[in-house]
Amino acid sequence: MQQELNLRHQFPDSFVMEANEQILSLQIKPGSRIAKVWCQLEPWDTKEVYCGDLVTTSEFITSVVADQKLFFTHKVMKEDCEMRPDWEDYLPKWDGRIEDDIS
Numbered sequence: 001m002q003q004e005l006n007l008r009h010q011f012p013d014s015f016v017m018e019a020n021e022q023i024l025s026l027q028i029k030p031g032s033r034i035a036k037v038w039c040q041l042e043p044w045d046t047k048e049v050y051c052g053d054l055v056t057t058s059e060f061i062t063s064v065v066a067d068q069k070l071f072f073t074h075k076v077m078k079e080d081c082e083m084r085p086d087w088e089d090y091l092p093k094w095d096g097r098i099e100d101d102i103s
Helices: 019-025 064-069 077-083 085-090
Strands: 032-039 049-055
Touching: 077 085
Parallel strands: none
Antiparallel strands: 032 049
């Protein structure tokens, strides 16, 4: 059974604690869904497709390897366009201007 996490209001803006301490303080149990994963199959898709869940398989622990050597990155869109040139026209382009009104 998956535990549903609602972390939105867990830590107020005034809360001060190291990131590792914050995560460990949550006492997240094995089998907890910590994220739903959604994607767009093509850049022009308007509908997102549910891909799955990010679910814990153990309690959270700290680790030098994870803290210093484990990183996740998104693929650079340029590489995607090299494989799929038909995507190029659907990607947003930056014209070099900075918007005055950032909401």
